[in-house]
Amino acid sequence: MFSSPSQQLEKASKPKCLADVTIRQIIQAPEDGIKIKDVEVQTVKIVGIVKEVEVTSVKVRYVIEDFTGSITGFVYLDNESDTGSTVVENTYCTVVGSIRAQGGSKHIMIFSIVPVEHFSCILEHILEVIYMPLKLESLANKPEEKEIKQEMMSSYGTSSYQGNDMTSDIDPKHKRVFDVISRSMSENGMSINEIQSALPTKIPMDQIRNALEYLVGEGHIFTTIDENHYKSIHSGY
16 A cells, blocks of 8 residues: 555556466466566466366366476366366367466466477477577567567467467457457557447446456457557467
């Protein structure tokens, strides 16, 4: 309650980034979050082998292993008939989710888990893990390219990601906002005003903001160059 306005503004302006990482990076990261160079990462993408699958009435537990370690991920089911993803043990999968820390250990709250259909996806993931810190380091001493760095982090790792339709059960008003953002091909994503203008039916701005907050929280979209521009995880560069 005693933080300065500048501290509040700095906190609000942090980009919510999606990045390819290894399991070791997640495990060794501090509890307050994972960073690549000086950029915070809110949503991670890993590629690994499913070693265990445990299905209960409320969630599915996965143990995923890559060449650096293993980690547990959870998917919470919407209803009793929902059985989760189609991935099975001893197959490669792509996981997108957020990191959680509890009792000194890390796990992943999974937004999407899908089978790897082509082994080139594994090589591409490894190359992206290597490339990102190198690119950020090259931009570190170039203040004029700060915006480029934010754009790269905001869209990084989304070009090859293709998941199942994770939005089928979303409220129709939220789904309309998500569909508009997903159709955008802009590297910067869409501003709130552009989203409102592109909607086929008029939706009040406060409802749009509520939809955006929900979609960000569920990992369907993320902010890019600032807190008023949004992009879908299903969009390309």
